[in-house]
Amino acid sequence: MDPVVPLLRALNQRNVRYVAIGVGGVNLWAHSGGVVFKTDDRDLFLPPDADNLVQAWTACDDAGLELWLTDEPLDRPRDRWLAEQIVARRALTRATGPNELLVDLTLVMKGFEFETVWNERHVFRVEGVEIPTARLLHIVTSKQAAGRQKDQLFLATHKDALEQLLKKPNLD
Amino acid sequence: MACVSRACQTTVELHVMDSELERVLRGLDEAVEFAKSYRFEMTEDYLALIARVEALPQNRPGADKSWVWRLSDSSARFYKSAVRVR
Numbered sequence: 001m002d003p004v005v006p007l008l009r010a011l012n013q014r015n016v017r018y019v020a021i022g023v024g025g026v027n028l029w030a031h032s033g034g035v036v037f038k039t040d041d042r043d044l045f046l047p048p049d050a051d052n053l054v055q056a057w058t059a060c061d062d063a064g065l066e067l068w069l070t071d072e073p074l075d076r077p078r079d080r081w082l083a084e085q086i087v088a089r090r091a092l093t094r095a096t097g098p099n100e101l102l103v104d105l106t107l108v109m110k111g112f113e114f115e116t117v118w119n120e121r122h123v124f125r126v127e128g129v130e131i132p133t134a135r136l137l138h139i140v141t142s143k144q145a146a147g148r149q150k151d152q153l154f155l156a157t158h159k160d161a162l163e164q165l166l167k168k169p170n171l172d
Numbered sequence: 173m174a175c176v177s178r179a180c181q182t183t184v185e186l187h188v189m190d191s192e193l194e195r196v197l198r199g200l201d202e203a204v205e206f207a208k209s210y211r212f213e214m215t216e217d218y219l220a221l222i223a224r225v226e227a228l229p230q231n232r233p234g235a236d237k238s239w240v241w242r243l244s245d246s247s248a249r250f251y252k253s254a255v256r257v258r
Contacts (some may be wrong), residue, residue: 003243027244030237031225069194125236137226140222159212159217163217
């Protein structure tokens, strides 16, 4: 089982609002192995909601993951006050676990507000767990807006792969 | 191509760079320069591809994507197990 599955299950059990974004999110839209890309982390986009963030942290605890703020363990108690500080700063908290699992809980998705992405989310299933996923259009548009070198190259590669694969007959 | 490096205070080693390695390293340097200047443009073609992917039957709501993560995981394990042979 993928080590992130227990976390996603715990997030769902606690009714945490999140959507999968980043390369991991793009991969969920893959229709072929030719458009599955290697990534070292999973990005989950959360709303700027302190209560939701506390629940997300608790789900990480449930799944036996460690939480980090920059390179320090996230302080305790992991309560509403701490979550409000994190939300005010739109800071990223990172969960780590077995098999080099690395999950970023981000409150920022360049060019998008959470509600926009959430309202148009798509749900996929992995190992029986439902994963709210941002629209592919939203993910690639955000990557374009971010303008980072690695995103630019990723988009070029993704476009090239789609062009190659969608030329194949009998795909849809 | 030959390059000289000072290995210690009293010894100078002479290395002859493999021509294939030299070609590969030159290619990497060129790729780095290209990446620095590259700017991806969001085109109508790409947006049409995205719309097509979103509408694929494989991407219907609730579609099982367990295979994606299995593939990603096995790929990561494969590359992690790679060792340098020369």
